[in-house]
Amino acid sequence: MSIVIQNLSKVYGAQRALSNISFSVEAGEIVGFLGPNGAGKSTTFKITTGFLPPTEGTATVAGFNVADQAMEVKKVIGYLPEHNPLYLDMFVHEYLQFVGGLYGMKGQRLKNKVGEMVERCGLTREQNKKIETLSKGYRQRVGLAQALLHDPKVLILDEPTSGLDPNQLVEIRKLIKEVSENKTVIFSTHIMQEVEALCDRVVIINKGEIVANDRLSHLLAGKRKAAFAVEFEGEVSMEELKQLVGIDTVERVKAGTYKIEGKEGVDIRAELFRFAADKQLSLVGLKQEQQNLESIFQELTKQPVEA
Amino acid sequence: MRYILVKEFRSFLNSLIAYMVMAVFLTAMGLLTWVFPDTSVLNYGFADMGTLFSLAPYVFIFLIPAITMRSFAEEKKSGTLELLLTKPLSDWDIVLGKFFACFFLVVIAILPTLIYYFSIRQLGNPIGNIDTSGVMGSYIGLLLLSAIFCSIGLLASSSTPNQIVAFILAAFLCFIIFTGFHSLSSLPVLASVAVGVKQLGILHHYETLSKGLIDSRDVIYFISVTALLLLFTKTILSARTW
Numbered sequence A: 001m002s003i004v005i006q007n008l009s010k011v012y013g014a015q016r017a018l019s020n021i022s023f024s025v026e027a028g029e030i031v032g033f034l035g036p037n038g039a040g041k042s043t044t045f046k047i048t049t050g051f052l053p054p055t056e057g058t059a060t061v062a063g064f065n066v067a068d069q070a071m072e073v074k075k076v077i078g079y080l081p082e083h084n085p086l087y088l089d090m091f092v093h094e095y096l097q098f099v100g101g102l103y104g105m106k107g108q109r110l111k112n113k114v115g116e117m118v119e120r121c122g123l124t125r126e127q128n129k130k131i132e133t134l135s136k137g138y139r140q141r142v143g144l145a146q147a148l149l150h151d152p153k154v155l156i157l158d159e160p161t162s163g164l165d166p167n168q169l170v171e172i173r174k175l176i177k178e179v180s181e182n183k184t185v186i187f188s189t190h191i192m193q194e195v196e197a198l199c200d201r202v203v204i205i206n207k208g209e210i211v212a213n214d215r216l217s218h219l220l221a222g223k224r225k226a227a228f229a230v231e232f233e234g235e236v237s238m239e240e241l242k243q244l245v246g247i248d249t250v251e252r253v254k255a256g257t258y259k260i261e262g263k264e265g266v267d268i269r270a271e272l273f274r275f276a277a278d279k280q281l282s283l284v285g286l287k288q289e290q291q292n293l294e295s296i297f298q299e300l301t302k303q304p305v306e307a
Numbered sequence B: 001m002r003y004i005l006v007k008e009f010r011s012f013l014n015s016l017i018a019y020m021v022m023a024v025f026l027t028a029m030g031l032l033t034w035v036f037p038d039t040s041v042l043n044y045g046f047a048d049m050g051t052l053f054s055l056a057p058y059v060f061i062f063l064i065p066a067i068t069m070r071s072f073a074e075e076k077k078s079g080t081l082e083l084l085l086t087k088p089l090s091d092w093d094i095v096l097g098k099f100f101a102c103f104f105l106v107v108i109a110i111l112p113t114l115i116y117y118f119s120i121r122q123l124g125n126p127i128g129n130i131d132t133s134g135v136m137g138s139y140i141g142l143l144l145l146s147a148i149f150c151s152i153g154l155l156a157s158s159s160t161p162n163q164i165v166a167f168i169l170a171a172f173l174c175f176i177i178f179t180g181f182h183s184l185s186s187l188p189v190l191a192s193v194a195v196g197v198k199q200l201g202i203l204h205h206y207e208t209l210s211k212g213l214i215d216s217r218d219v220i221y222f223i224s225v226t227a228l229l230l231l232f233t234k235t236i237l238s239a240r241t242w
Helices: A041-048 A070-076 A092-102 A107-120 A136-148 A166-179 A192-198 A216-221 A238-243 A269-278 A293-302 B002-014 B017-035 B050-078 B080-085 B091-123 B132-158 B163-184 B188-200 B202-210 B216-241
Strands: A003-012 A015-025 A030-034 A056-061 A077-080 A154-158 A184-188 A201-206 A209-215 A227-232 A247-254 A257-262 A283-289
Touching: A003 A041, A015 A041, A015 A056, A015 A201, A015 A209, A030 A041, A030 A192, A041 A056, A041 A154, A041 A184, A070 A077, A077 A136, A092 A107, A092 A136, A092 B002, A107 A136, A107 A166, A136 A154, A136 A166, A166 A192, A192 A293, A201 A216, A201 A293, A209 A216, A209 A293, A216 A293, A227 A269, A238 A247, A238 A257, A269 A283, B002 B017, B002 B091, B017 B050, B017 B091, B050 B080, B050 B091, B050 B132, B050 B163, B050 B202, B080 B091, B091 B132, B091 B216, B132 B163, B132 B202, B132 B216, B163 B188, B163 B202, B188 B202, B202 B216
Parallel strands: A030 A184, A030 A201, A077 A154, A154 A184
Antiparallel strands: A003 A015, A003 A056, A201 A209, A227 A257, A227 A283, A247 A257
């Protein structure tokens, strides 16, 4: 186990940011950490990296307890904090060499490593600039390069792709995928496709409590009720729709359009078509709604967590 | 600690702060020592560096807080403090690195004033008629005083993310600890403990050193006050873990 969080709680003054959360990340895994804003994602990361102490509970990284072996923990972790803080008045190489120095790297080895990181993170074109002159995407790369420089076993990335344009998103995602070989990675994000593209497993947190912690495939498989957006020309009686075989729920979206959910494992499309033919209705649209991570996320984090 | 020191010092050099500090300090001291008739050595008629050593602390009351005000405040505001504190560095590494960077900058600003010593030495009659041990003692006093001012500045900077607040707080504290206790001791109410109150301030110890008398009690005073203030700074930095 690379990261083990046990019964972790954090109270800021009167506000309870985390209440008794536990999860673990196996060595070599990529885990996505999801949750609405203010759910406690960054707090969890701050505790795991030793920046903040937990109010209760323990966090262990690569076998080291964050509370009393903080220095060892800091050495094995590569951390990209939220908002990617950087020393803007430094040059790219200067900054990376400074960070490398903090990890005890020096001389030619440090120079080579910085050169390698600049290349890997796609900074070659911008490497001789001051950080303050870089665009957001390139700053993000500098932040990533900084986190990866000492070849950490554990990588903790807090919203590594926030605020990037679609092209940069794809590139940064690819970079994370590349560097994550032989590393344990946990990252937070608001972009669901990212999780689907990168992660083995997701942990979803809401209001300081874990609401889902499962392999992505399980989470998606658990929701295999097919839902359809069905559009008729004109109104149709809801009662009649509900009478059909295999139909679970019917919901009116707008005039002539209904959201119809079939019972588990039943394909209701043929039934709907026959219904339309029998009643001489024109069926103008039949679209299957993907039960994806996004809807699962919304479902899990929409309702208030019961006290 | 070394990496923090180098980084801080570089940022002084990159951001004009270093040049500003040196230019302002040396211009002010040059004018006061050589040009302004009220304080000039040339008008005074004695080969003495008293002007430099009695007025430099007042210039430092403003200059040193200006150097130190950004050290923690800026890092807090921009979030880079989180970056530093999640690197394998102890809190002491960060505090001492920043302290020595500020202190070295002040030392470098003071160094050129050694020229004054040699010039005034030449102006003496006969040549070389200057109280060398007094000057040495004063330099030691001035260096120790700037160490205290630097640590006050760091303490103020660590207690707020706002640089202006850090500056004002530091300048005020420097003023209080430099002359405040001395002035306070002349209050009639405190007459019975006047000596004790006076000894809390820097001025009392600074004056002793200026006479060329390097008393271990004074040196210990300066070093322990600096250490205590740095300990407070470190405590504030670690207070996030309470």
